[in-house]
Amino acid sequence: MRILLIEDDDVLGAAVRDQIAADGHSIDWVMRLDAAGDAMAVAVYDLVLLDLMLPDGRGIGFLRGLRARGDVTPVIILTALDQVSDRIEGLNAGADDYLVKPFDLAELSARIGSVARRYAGNPNPVITLGALDIDLAARSVFREGRAVALTAREWVLLEAFLSRPGQLLSKRQLEERLYSFEAEVESNTVEVHVSRLRKKLGAGVIETERGLGYRLGRG
DSSP states (O other): OEEEEEOOOHHHHHHHHHHHHHTTOEEEEESSHHHHHHHHHHSOOSEEEEOSEETTEEHHHHHHHHHHTTOOOOEEEEESOOOHHHHHHHHHTTOSEEEESSOOHHHHHHHHHHHHHHHHTOOSSEEEETTEEEETTTTEEEETTEEEOOOHHHHHHHHHHHHSTTOOBOHHHHHHHHTTSSSOOOTTHHHHHHHHHHHHHOTTSEEEETTTEEEEOOO
16 A cells, blocks of 8 residues: 655654555655645555644644545544544544554554555455455465465555456556655566566466556456
8 A cells, every 4th residue: 555644753753654664555754734735636545644733733624624625545543632522523524543642553554454454345354366365464465375475565566456456557556556665666667566466476366458557357
């Protein structure tokens, strides 16, 4: 997944960023609401992690603005505001989950996975695709009972296909998922990683629509 973190605390932001990257997701980190708006204007995110108290305003207003515009990007609030009334306000504004600081980073990973599965229509974290058994929570893949090791980038692309079964994804959309990794995204990066996924998971796992993009196959 590609995740946007909106958090002005240097220490916490760095810890969350490193945790998410270690989980195999790509992440962009901003410290202000205006920067968050700019980021969401040019990139497509699968999830937003939102602090409520930021230098240029309250995150709750930012969230309400997203929902008023019809933006349904999942949002998890990360905040030190721990009153029941604060939770109710956040959820009523359109948040998908609410996590009070300080929190365990492993719990954050679990919450992210839970929200992602709900939006993908897969409340069960284990998906069977042909000869593949894919555990989204454990981030593991077994092909005919044998474990298959995937790189972080390969996971990002596989999750993109799993979250939109049957939907055609353009090369540009897939490149967007990879942009926040440190290495530059070259013109053939998507083709290279799709080829590697096919070798590891089976030729039919990703189908090509020539000139249009790729979609999830039947494994």
